Amino acid sequence: MSAAESANAIQRNQVDLLDFIDWSGVECLNQSSSHSLSNALKQGYREDEGLNLESDADEQLLIYIPFTQVIKLHSIVVMGSEEDGPKTVKLFANREHMGFSNVSDFPPSDTAVLSPDNLKGKPVVLKYVKFQNVRSLTIFIEDNQSGSEITKVQKIALYGSTVETTDMKGLKKIEDH
């Protein structure tokens, strides 16, 4: 039921926010250099099951995604394998430059504990009211399903909608007559 709802919501007016990510500011702490965030976020790479984002020194990951404009976040999809995929995922809206040491300093905007269904692609619907005015999103992956040393994430997709903002490209200069 909820799966159908969320699927509908995605079809209704939520779009994949991939186009609104400001790639120049995207950061990921504790990622392995050969398995980086692009494998999970970018078009094409994220569909490839062989390409994963992997953690390095331990199983936690801290991902910072700024957006080019203000968005509302409706749901996220986090895909991974059953053993190494993420379990507890905390989301922080509009917090810049977080580090592993201050993730516990303030409460997350939302927390998701991923089930095997989620890891196969079922979206996690978030508390929409908390994500009405999001300029940047920080995703903290706290642990993984089996408690292993390395967390592997195959895909991260964000669904939501944009707040009406001025499209600068659409602004046309008034022609002088």
Add this chain to the structure above:
Amino acid sequence: MVLEATMICIDNSEWMRNGDYSPSRFQAQADAVSLICGAKTQSNPENTVGILTMAGKGVRVLATPTSDLGKILSCMHGLEMGGETNLAAGILIAQLALKHRQNKNQQQRIIVFAGSPIKHERKALEIIGKKLKKNSVALDIVNFGEEEDGKPEKLEALLGSVNNNDTSHMVHVPPGQNALSDVLISTPVFTGDGEGGSGFAAAAAAAAAAGGVSDFDFGVDPNIDPELALALRVSMEEERARQEAAAKKAAEEAQPQSESQNATSTATEKVSDPMDEDDLLKQAVALSMNIPGSDSSAGDAQMSEATNDDQELALALQMSMQDGSKDSSAPSDVSKVLGDQSFMSSILSSLPGVDPNDPNVKDLLASLLGQSEPQEKKDEDEQPKDDK
């Protein structure tokens, strides 16, 4: 020119009183620290450096990351030696200081001077290393001073757990002739990750070691100042072009003499000349042929356009006319030269091998590679047929 915040951890323990590095271990270390601070701030003006001491009563931060070189150097004065180094605490506090840096876009780096025996276990150091790697902090270790069993292995373990893509380095400096700072200059501690050296390091190295280390043509690091390096390069090329044009003009002045010789001499005379003429002709014709269009009148107009562009060529032509015996009507200013089309065509025809009829000119271009002799002979034969 990586934007970086660096914390330098100084070892000011009792072991630093030793004199095996001149004048004392501590002094050598202080010199190295000053050099590093200078290099970092010079390679990028927004870089910040901070200092802390690891021994004494406890770990003490002397300066938080700042770009003010004076403040950093002044806090190095009056440091006392004593106590034992607490390496782990020093590194952790350095990491904390970096976490609170003002510009979060800076990369984080810690430089540790490990001069005394390490009392921590390898395991503990590895855990610290992993923590640094997790927070993407790079670590440079300078192993000098006291040599102890197991110290290199512990430091290697620490480096291994921190190192991510070769951003962290370790340097061993044995005691001896060379000062600590001199040895460090050539290491990645100074030069960063494959940047080829900052200007500061290059200058210091040139002073200290034989031969210039600087890889850059004009003594300006393109990494530091790309606009300046570009401006210097462009002006150098312009100067070179100007000198070539001047040389060409000088050669063209010599050309009229060779031309008058050719007018009266045999083909054997010609043999010696083609090389000079060829180069000059190549340049002169290339200029005129730059603008596409291939009939003679257009060629003349183009010639005038070309000479508009190149005043020196025009001057050369004028002078060659004055010197040579080509034409009676020899105008004396450049403007007349440019304006007189018939004159231009006569100039062209008077140059051996150059014809108002372009097929020959094209042949000449084809023969630029030095196979000019048969062509020139052919032109010589044809020349009497041309109208002067």
